[in-house]
Amino acid sequence: MTYEQIRKDPAIRVYISQADKTLDALGYTEHSFAHVTRVAEFAGEVLQELGYEARSVELAKIAGFMHDIGNVVNRSEHSQSGAVMAFRILDRMGFPPEEIAMIVSAIGNHDEGTGVPVDEVAAALILADKSDVRRSRVRVKDPKDFDIHDRVNYSVTHSDLEVDKAEKTVALRLSVDTQFSSVMDYFEIFMGRMLLCRRAAQRLGLQFRLYINEQQLV
Ligand SMILES: [Fe+2]
Numbered sequence: 409m410t411y412e413q414i415r416k417d418p419a420i421r422v423y424i425s426q427a428d429k430t431l432d433a434l435g436y437t438e439h440s441f442a443h444v445t446r447v448a449e450f451a452g453e454v455l456q457e458l459g460y461e462a463r464s465v466e467l468a469k470i471a472g473f474m475h476d477i478g479n480v481v482n483r484s485e486h487s488q489s490g491a492v493m494a495f496r497i498l499d500r501m502g503f504p505p506e507e508i509a510m511i512v513s514a515i516g517n518h519d520e521g522t523g524v525p526v527d528e529v530a531a532a533l534i535l536a537d538k539s540d541v542r543r544s545r546v547r548v549k550d551p552k553d554f555d556i557h558d559r560v561n562y563s564v565t566h567s568d569l570e571v572d573k574a575e576k577t578v579a580l581r582l583s584v585d586t587q588f589s590s591v592m593d594y595f596e597i598f599m600g601r602m603l604l605c606r607r608a609a610q611r612l613g614l615q616f617r618l619y620i621n622e623q624q625l626v
């Protein structure tokens with residue numbers, strides 16, 4: 409079973425769409441195909457660049473694509489409900505238990521608060537998910553109606569996650585337009601996420617770095 413098969417699976421696509429509808433109704437930023445595809449690809453790239461075997465790269469991509477389906481149940485504890493949903497889906501598709509275990513652990517541990525980067529797949533998923541900050545995730549049209557998440561996402565004109573295998577670092581580089589949000593806004597909502605990123609980087613034997621407008625902050 410491959411990432412491409414998962415990506416095309418009609419049932420999984422329904423759950424992703426419905427999960428995003430839930431978040432739209434709650435006033436959250438975009439969590440649809442753009443988000444999960446980007447997370448899948450970033451998670452896969454992180455492991456590929458570090459030289460992990462091809463199957464680990466594939467599992468990270470699968471976990472990335474499915475990681476937010478639990479929002480279809482409820483935003484609260486969505487990582488755990490998503491993990492249970494993924495268990496049933498992948499079991500029925502005939503995935504081996506060892507692979508299901510890794511994907512379910514990664515999905516169930518992707519959120520700050522309770523998440524722990526249990527292995528390389530979980531760590532890659534955390535780094536990829538927490539680094540998807542970008543203007544196009546904001547759904548609110550009028551800047552007057554922005555909440556802090558909208559302001560921070562809207563202010564990020566470019567974000568990139570770079571692994572440097574030789575330097576043993578993973579760097580999140582953000583270009584922030586401070587007209588819409590201060591760097592303090594960013595820290596207010598992203599502190600928990602950055603701490604989880606640091607633990608995820610450590611799991612991969614890397615130091616986490618954060619750059620905002622070329623300035624190294626972490
Ligand atoms: Fe999530």
Ligand SMILES: [Fe+2]
Pocket residue numbers: 439443447475476537
């Ligand atoms: Fe996510």
